[in-house]
Amino acid sequence: MSRDVLLKIEGLRIEGRSGDTWTEIVKGVDLTLHKGEVLGLIGESGAGKSTVGLAAMGFARDGCRITGGTIDFDGIDLRKASEKVKRDLKGARIAYVAQSAAASFNPAHRLIDQYCEAPVVHDVMSRDEAERDAIDLYRRMQLPDPDGIGFRYPHQVSGGQLQRAMTAMAMSCRPDLIIFDEPTTALDVTTQIEVLAAIRDIVRQFDTAAIYITHDLAVVAQAADRIKVLLRGEEVEEAETRRMLDAPREDYTKSLWAVRSFARPEQPAPSGQPILSVKDVTAAYGTVNVLEDVSFDIHAGRTVAVVGESGSGKSTTARVITGLLPPKRGEVLFEGSPLPPALKGRTREQLRQVQMIYQMADTALNPKLKLRELIGRPAQMYLGLQGRALTERVRDLLHLIELDPDTYIDRLPGELSGGQKQRIGIARALAAEPKLIICDEVTSALDQIVQEGILKLLDRLQREFGLAYMFITHDLATVRAIADDVVVMQRGRVIEQGPKAEMFAPPHEPYTELLLSSVPEMDPDWLTRLLAAREAGQTPATA
Amino acid sequence: MGFATSVLLGLAGLFALAWVLRAGARSILTGQSRSIANDIPLTAAFGLLVIAIYAAVAIAAPALAPFPEREIVGGQFQAWSAEHLLGTDRIGRDMLSRLIYGARNTVGIAFATTALAFVVGSILGLWAALTGGWLDQVLSRFVDALMSIPALIFSLLLLTIFGTSVLTLILVIAAVDATRVFRLARAVAQGIVVMDYIEAAKLRGEGAWFLIRREILPNAMAPLVAEFGLRFCFVFLTISSLSFLGLGIKPPTADWGSMVRDNATLITFGDVTPLLPAGCIALLTVAVNFVVDWQLHRASGLKES
Numbered sequence: 001m002s003r004d005v006l007l008k009i010e011g012l013r014i015e016g017r018s019g020d021t022w023t024e025i026v027k028g029v030d031l032t033l034h035k036g037e038v039l040g041l042i043g044e045s046g047a048g049k050s051t052v053g054l055a056a057m058g059f060a061r062d063g064c065r066i067t068g069g070t071i072d073f074d075g076i077d078l079r080k081a082s083e084k085v086k087r088d089l090k091g092a093r094i095a096y097v098a099q100s101a102a103a104s105f106n107p108a109h110r111l112i113d114q115y116c117e118a119p120v121v122h123d124v125m126s127r128d129e130a131e132r133d134a135i136d137l138y139r140r141m142q143l144p145d146p147d148g149i150g151f152r153y154p155h156q157v158s159g160g161q162l163q164r165a166m167t168a169m170a171m172s173c174r175p176d177l178i179i180f181d182e183p184t185t186a187l188d189v190t191t192q193i194e195v196l197a198a199i200r201d202i203v204r205q206f207d208t209a210a211i212y213i214t215h216d217l218a219v220v221a222q223a224a225d226r227i228k229v230l231l232r233g234e235e236v237e238e239a240e241t242r243r244m245l246d247a248p249r250e251d252y253t254k255s256l257w258a259v260r261s262f263a264r265p266e267q268p269a270p271s272g273q274p275i276l277s278v279k280d281v282t283a284a285y286g287t288v289n290v291l292e293d294v295s296f297d298i299h300a301g302r303t304v305a306v307v308g309e310s311g312s313g314k315s316t317t318a319r320v321i322t323g324l325l326p327p328k329r330g331e332v333l334f335e336g337s338p339l340p341p342a343l344k345g346r347t348r349e350q351l352r353q354v355q356m357i358y359q360m361a362d363t364a365l366n367p368k369l370k371l372r373e374l375i376g377r378p379a380q381m382y383l384g385l386q387g388r389a390l391t392e393r394v395r396d397l398l399h400l401i402e403l404d405p406d407t408y409i410d411r412l413p414g415e416l417s418g419g420q421k422q423r424i425g426i427a428r429a430l431a432a433e434p435k436l437i438i439c440d441e442v443t444s445a446l447d448q449i450v451q452e453g454i455l456k457l458l459d460r461l462q463r464e465f466g467l468a469y470m471f472i473t474h475d476l477a478t479v480r481a482i483a484d485d486v487v488v489m490q491r492g493r494v495i496e497q498g499p500k501a502e503m504f505a506p507p508h509e510p511y512t513e514l515l516l517s518s519v520p521e522m523d524p525d526w527l528t529r530l531l532a533a534r535e536a537g538q539t540p541a542t543a
Numbered sequence: 544m545g546f547a548t549s550v551l552l553g554l555a556g557l558f559a560l561a562w563v564l565r566a567g568a569r570s571i572l573t574g575q576s577r578s579i580a581n582d583i584p585l586t587a588a589f590g591l592l593v594i595a596i597y598a599a600v601a602i603a604a605p606a607l608a609p610f611p612e613r614e615i616v617g618g619q620f621q622a623w624s625a626e627h628l629l630g631t632d633r634i635g636r637d638m639l640s641r642l643i644y645g646a647r648n649t650v651g652i653a654f655a656t657t658a659l660a661f662v663v664g665s666i667l668g669l670w671a672a673l674t675g676g677w678l679d680q681v682l683s684r685f686v687d688a689l690m691s692i693p694a695l696i697f698s699l700l701l702l703t704i705f706g707t708s709v710l711t712l713i714l715v716i717a718a719v720d721a722t723r724v725f726r727l728a729r730a731v732a733q734g735i736v737v738m739d740y741i742e743a744a745k746l747r748g749e750g751a752w753f754l755i756r757r758e759i760l761p762n763a764m765a766p767l768v769a770e771f772g773l774r775f776c777f778v779f780l781t782i783s784s785l786s787f788l789g790l791g792i793k794p795p796t797a798d799w800g801s802m803v804r805d806n807a808t809l810i811t812f813g814d815v816t817p818l819l820p821a822g823c824i825a826l827l828t829v830a831v832n833f834v835v836d837w838q839l840h841r842a843s844g845l846k847e848s
Contacts, residue, residue, distance in 0.1 A: 322746050343745065351748045364739040368761035378747055428743075 006074055006176055006209050007033040007056060013068035014051055014060060014233075026051055027233040028069070035176065036207040040224030040241070042214055042256070044447040045418070048233040049213045053179045056211060057094050058086045074176065091118040095170035099182040101162040105154040112150030115169045124173050137168040140205065141198045160191030164198050171202060178203070178210045184219060188309040188474050189518040196222055196520075197531055215447050217256060218520030221245055222527040229253050241524050256448070264459055266501075267484045270299035273336050275435055275468045276321065276354070281330035283320050290316050291492045293330070296485075298436060301462065303469040305483035305500075307476065307515065313492040314472045318438045321470070322356060335435075352382040355429035359441035361421035365413040371398070371424060372409050378431040397427040401457060419450035426457065430465075438470045443478055455482055476519045480504065488512050546815050550822075561588040583837065590833030597827055601647040608640035613795040620809060623816075630816055633805050638816060641797040645820060648792055649799045650827065652713055653778040657771060659717035664724025665767055669755045671725075672732035673741075683729065686722045694719050695784060702790045712791060716781055720774055727770055731763045765839055772835030776828040799824055 014026035026048040033039050041049050051064060058078030060066050071078040073094070078086065090096075098104045105114060116130040125133060131150070138146035141164040154162060163183055170178050183199065184192040200223050203210050214220050220227060221241055228238040229252070237250045248254050274297035283291040291313050298304045306314045319325040321332055323343035332339045334353060340346050355378075358364035365374055376394045379385045385393050395405035401423040413421055422442060429437050439458070443451040459482060461467060473479060479486060479500070486503040488496045488511065496509045508516065517530060565588040568580040583591075600607060609628075610616045614636065621631040629638035671679040689697070701715040735741065736759065744758050783800025785791030792798035799820035806817040 324742070324746070343748075346748075348748050351746065356743065356746055358739045358743065360739060364743055366740040366744075366758055366762070368764075369757070373757075381747060381749075432747075 004035050005032055006035045006037075007031070008072045009052075009056065009069065010072075011069035012052065012055055012066070012071065014048070014055060015065055015067050016051075016061075017063045017065075022065075024067075025064070025233050026055070029230070029233070029235055031056070031228065033177070033209050033211065035209055037226070038203060038210045038212055038224045040212045040214070040220035040227040041230065042217060042220055042227060043230035043236075044215060044449050046232065047230040049215075049230055050181050052230070053096075053181055053211055053213050056177070056179060057090055057096065088122070091175075092122040092124065092173045093176050095173070095175040095178045097163075097166050097170050097178060097180045097183050099185055101166040101183075102154065102159065104166060105162065107154050110151055110153055111157070111165050111169075115150060115165075115172055118169070119172050122173055130172065133172065134168065137171055137202075138165070140202060141165070141168050142194070143168075158191075160187050160195055163187065163195050167195075167199055167202065171206065171208070174206060174208075176209060178208055180210060180212045180214075182214050183212075185214065185216065189476065189520075190309055190514060192219070192520075193518050193527070193530070197527060199223065200527070216520070217245075217448075218522050218526075221522055221524050222520060229256070245522055245524065263480070264303075264482050264484075267302055269499075270297075270302055272299075274299050274333075275335060276470075277333040278317065278321065279330050279333060281317070281320055281327045281332065283316060283325055283327045285325075289328075289492060291320065291327070294489075294492070294494055295330075296487045296494065296497055298468050298470055298485075300435065300468050301466045302484040303462065303471050303482055304485045304487060305471045305473060305479040306487045306489060307473060307479055308489035308495075309474055309515075311491075312489040314474075314489055315440055316492070317489075318356070318440055318470070318472060321438065322354060348382065352378075352432045353435045354438065355432050355434040355436070356438045356440065357422075357425045357429050357442050360445055361413075361418065361425050364425055365421060365428075367413055370410050370412055374413070374424060375427045375431050378428060382432050393431070397431055400430065400461070401427045417450075418446055419453060422446060422450075422454055423457065426454075426461070430461065433465075434467070436468045436470065438472070440472045441474070442471075444473065444475060451478070458482070476515060488515065557592060558585065558589050561585060561592045564588065564592060582841070586833040587837035590830040590837070593826060593830035594834065597646055597650055597830075600643055601650055604643050604647045608637075608643045610637035610640040612636075612640060612644040612797050620806075622814075629819065630814075632802070633808075636795075638806075638819070641802060642799075642820060642823065644797040645799045645802060646823070648796055649779065649782065649824075652709065652782060652792065653775060656713050656716045656720065656778050656782075657775045659713065660720035660774065661724055661767065661771060663717065664721035665728040665760075665763070666755065667721075668725040668728025669732045669759050669763065670751060672729045673736050673751060673754055673759065679729075682725070686725050689719075689722045690726075694781070698781065698785060699788065699790060702785070707790050707793065709792065712782070712785070716778060716785075719781075720778065724767075724770065724774070727766060728763060731766050732759050735759050735762050768835055768838045772832045775831055779824050779828070 009029065009031040012026055012029045012031070013024060015022040016025040029048070029052055031039070031052065041052065043049050051061065054061060055066060055071060056073075058071055058073075058081060066079060069079075073089065076085065076089070081089075105111070112131060112134050115134040116127055119125040119130045119133070120127055134150050135146050138149055143149050143161055143164055149157060149161070149165070157165065167180075167183070180199065184195050187195060196219060202208075203223075212220055212223050224241050226238060227241050227244045229236040229250070231252055236252050237244075237248070239249070244253070248256075276298040278294055278296050281291055281294045282289060294313070294317055296304065306317065308314050316325065320327050323339070323341065323346055326341035331341070334350065339350060372391070372394055375397050376385075376390050379393045379397075380390055383393075394409060398405040398408055403420060403423060408416075413424065416424065425442070443454050446454065455478065458469065462469060471479075471483060483500050486497065486500055487494055488503070488509070490511050496503065496512050503512070504516070520526065562585060565580060565583060565585070569577065572580050615634055616637050617627055617631045617635045619631065619633060619635050621627055621635070623630050627637050627639070629642065632638055632641065667682060671682045698715050698719055701718070702711060705711045705715070741754065741758055744754055749758070779800065782791050782798070783803075786798055786801040787804055792801065794801070802820040803817050809817050
């Protein structure tokens with residue numbers, strides 16, 4: 001590491017405003033980045049990762065202000081620099097890649113027009129040169145049809161392609177520093193690999209320094225030279241990637257590493273009649289079949305994980321089970337007797353037995369209702385509880401999900417954290433005292449540590465009440481942690497199904513193999529090995 | 544000029560009173576209402592005070608007015624004097640008394656009309672958005688058809704058919720206004736019914752009335768409240784226009800809109816009396832919009848700007 005220092009941040013302090021008071025959210029962080037080096041910045045949400053990332057460009061979000069420390073970018077003091085100097089740097093020498101490429105692209109312009117904007121404005125290239133350069137970079141990012149893809153609009157390409165186009169765009173002025181803010185978090189595992197590999201290659205090819213912000217350790221291990229762990233605005237520790245993975249020093253870092261270690265004990269093999277059977281279901285939106293002959297069973301007290309990438313029909317299956325989408329053919333049996341296909345035909349008792357927890361707790365909870373009503377309503381409706389009995393039930397449910405009733409019962413969802421909101425979603429499902437709960441990607445919007453808490457809670461509730469779960473997810477780490485049975489779906493069909501132990505042991509169907517091998521591992525060489533193996537056309541051994 | 548000064552002094556006095564009352568409320572109230580009193584901006588306190596005064600005047604009109612509403616008690620167009628504080632009108636009725644009774648008639652009718660238009664329009668709009676399909680089509684196209692007829696002409700038509708009592712006046716203007724509210728409520732609700740919590744409530748087996756009342760309406764309140772303030776002011780205009788055409792509030796019932804018109808000739812003589820009813824309307828609309836702005840701010844969760 002004898003290379004020149006590119007970015008040096010010392011004693012950075014940033015305050016955020018809530019109401020009329022300012023609280024410190026970054027408390028004296030130091031950061032040194034050399035030319036061509038990739039620094040991984042990890043921590044749970046609220047750790048100040050993104051805030052530090054933006055500060056590296058000399059910016060603070062609305063409602064935030066930089067109150068202390070120095071930010072030195074290649075000899076320029078970014079705290080004292082004028083807006084014009086910072087604007088000239090941004091795009092030309094420092095670029096930023098946000099988590100949601102879909103939200104960062106202007107939907108009204110073609111990709112290549114947006115690519116060319118920065119180089120032309122900063123007088124790096126002419127429009128023609130920029131277009132040729134864009135096609136070259138699209139090729140290097142391994143985008144399909146590099147000559148033509150730039151002439152499409154953002155909604156005409158997939159999420160993973162968009163994220164790569166965004167990275168290419170960030171590269172357009174050949175910046176010295178790129179800040180990646182959770183660039184793969186919103187993507188499927190299979191797509192994540194492609195984006196990750198593309199990012200890693202391009203950064204190496206152009207010898208660009210990068211700050212890679214994420215909460216996923218396994219991901220950052222593939223890309224970063226050094227890793228810095230943040231907790232509540234303070235640095236926990238920083239070390240070279242390999243040393244950090246092998247021998248974390250601090251307890252907090254060790255706990256981050258241990259997150260994926262949660263595993264449910266093996267359940268005895270199922271016996272008797274399944275609680276829910278999906279039998280040969282074919283369903284369509286309009287004339288397009290989105291499910292074809294889907295069949296599987298869910299037994300009491302067991303968790304069935306339904307996995308597959310987006311568009312594979314996982315959530316559609318849930319819609320068929322809940323009655324939102326009546327199937328074209330086939331039926332859904334609940335405890336042996338067929339459920340009416342449409343929601344309207346079902347009795348209140350049938351509705352009570354199957355409850356649902358959603359991915360985005362933000363949109364699944366009515367923001368204007370207090371927790372008392374949110375959780376109380378199902379109990380009031382299905383079980384006829386009123387007045388004091390209802391309040392008691394709500395308090396019990398809050399206890400069950402480990403929230404203090406006195407503090408929370410009269411709060412609105414907006415006053416809770418992401419994990420707490422998801423807990424409310426669980427409590428609402430429990431309030432109906434169902435036999436089956438459908439969990440639709442319930443942890444994918446959450447941090448790892450919070451995920452861990454939710455999974456443990458779901459596991460405890462399952463054992464306490466003998467619940468059956470249908471767990472829809474694309475995260476195989478979660479499947480490994482909590483599933484008893486696994487159903488793999490692709491393009492509306494069930495590819496493979498069986499008990500977890502069988503599913504995670506070879507031989508696999510090719511698609512299952514692809515999914516399994518795409519789950520990042522805590523090993524800096526994992527991606528390199530995987531890509532080499534895929535190149536060679538082999539199937540790498542997976543644990 | 545003495546008149547302008549006294550108007551300014553009067554407004555300043557109202558603001559000062561609003562400030563005092565707010566400070567009083569802060570020190571007396573506790574709990575939830577206390578935090579509202581803490582948040583309330585001075586403009587909204589002023590608005591509430593003005594509305595309260597109007598309401599008190601409207602309710603207590605017979606006790607407050609020195610003369611009856613319809614009786615001729617003096618000569619035509621008498622100047623301001625100790626006996627007739629604001630003079631008399633075109634046929635010799637006491638201006639002050641008619642202003643006070645006007646509060647009762649005009650404000651009462653405007654409020655009833657707007658409230659009715661909102662209840663009907665928003666419930667139908669939310670219902671259409673929630674149900675979708677043919678019900679939405681039928682209601683929306685019907686509303687489109689109604690809206691394609693110019694509002695004033697349509698009101699005239701209806702009033703000619705059903706006669707011109709105060710009740711039909713309220714119903715007719717409410718019907719015309721409800722079409723606008725319907726469109727707004729439907730548009731707002733269409734963004735809400737696609738949320739997961741609506742799906743969750745449907746899966747729970749909730750009926751349409753519960754969905755409208757508890758799940759959609761609380762989230763659609765902000766734009767509806769804003770529209771309420773606007774519509775309330777427009778209703779004054781509509782009533783005045785209809786009165787002008789002889790189909791609104793009929794003489795001799797006091798109405799601010801027609802009072803302006805009846806006494807308009809006085810303006811040419813430099814007398815401000817005809818402007819007083821107009822001023823009453825202006826003050827009330829400003830007050831209502833102050834309160835509406837505040838509610839909008841609260842409902843949309845914009846705690847700070």
